[in-house]
Amino acid sequence: MQMMEEIWRLLPVEVKKRLREEEMLNNENIQEIRLRVLRPLFVKTNKNKYFLKDGDKDWIVMNKHIKEAVEKLGGYSLYAFEEELKQGYLTVAGGHRVGFCGKAVLEDGRVKTLRQVSSLNIRIAGEVKGCGERWIPYLFEDNVPCHTLIVSPPGCGKTTLLRDMIRCLSYGVNCKESYNVGVVDERGEIAAMKDGVPQMDIGPCTDVQENCPKADGMLFLLRSMTPDIIAVDELGKEADFIGVEELLHAGVTLISTVHGNDMDGLLRNKKIKNMLEKIENGRVVFLSKKCGVGTVEEIWDTHGKIQYERG
Incomplete structure (x- = not known):
């Protein structure tokens, strides 16, 4: 086991x-x-x-x-x-x-x-290597990584998909180059660090700030590690979105997760709606467990166009 x-x-x-x-x-x-x-x-x-x-x-x-x-x-x-x-x-x-x-x-x-x-x-945490590979091309616009929000109810595999997307971007899987990814692992669920070593495969170009509030961690990574992409799990607190604003102003790509069911419900959250309105080229990935945990139902862009829909 x-x-x-x-x-x-x-x-x-x-x-x-x-x-x-x-x-x-x-x-x-x-x-x-x-x-x-x-x-x-x-x-x-x-x-x-x-x-x-x-x-x-x-x-x-x-x-x-x-x-x-x-x-x-x-x-x-x-x-x-x-x-x-x-x-x-x-x-x-x-x-x-x-x-x-x-x-x-x-x-x-x-x-x-x-x-x-x-x-x-x-x-029990577990990595599913490869679960994000198919979706990486959807996260790019003109070969530039888009701000991405992974959305689902609890237990649908948000963190698992986020982790594998981090791995793919760090290795350069299904994209033209590898990226420096900074991870704010506030609860230790993404990288599962032990004695400073990730127990999960998050790629060779990934830096992890663990046991740190998301807002502080994002600023820390921005100032110290010059990342191309910053990944965090479960945005929710007011301070999280203040940290996101700093990140957007710095021109660094955000990949994160949030609880939700569909686009209508997501936009009823004022903090998320305000964030999405500030993102020019973004993606919103909706998950379910209809065909197993981590089923990708839809991928939207921040202009309201559906880029992918499960048939």
Whole structure:
């Protein structure tokens, strides 16, 4: 099972043992593991979804399993755990993301942290080399790379496609030259850096600023690395779009992801609408999972013309 080493270290002992006993998982890639107190252990793979069994009965997750997992995550990185728990997830080595549900503790009307964690969703990161190659030519206008926004609901492969597009541009796959790409990897999900070395293939001409807010990271890369392209994941905060404005003024190409469903919905977001109105030659790539995760449904330009539509 690829990319699972860090996950095995973080899983409760009994859960890990049960998963390793499941023969059908040996030939499939695990994508999600869900632990819910007093409910069946759930696994999603690239081929199917399973409630794991204990003989004829469901294998039930107990409160002790959740507690053991949370303790391991807290010991893994206490500072990151306390900071990110209030966001509802923690990113661990390898780019894997662990989501939490529980009882929110509020301070001044804002979530300070979570207590009594009752559900965990472990999403296993994985690279799909080649998934972006077909789409690279669509991201160019007169051999110049266009600002590109990759749009989809959660779980449709935005980060996976972004990562492979970074790889392609860095190597020069399906384009006339290779490009210096700067990556702001705020949550460690794009490059999955370990001791300064990317665990994912992001190409030979890529520089990574990790564990840094997107706005600060974009400015840092602009000033220090003279990139041709800057890539970030999940624009959303007001500060992110301030950083994007600096990038646009500097003449550097942006490739990013954002949550959304279609162009109408995207343009209802004022920050995104304002950004797109400032982009002369841009592309908006819409994903779904209708034919599997990472299905490209449409590619629009910023003049409102559809460049590609899945038949």
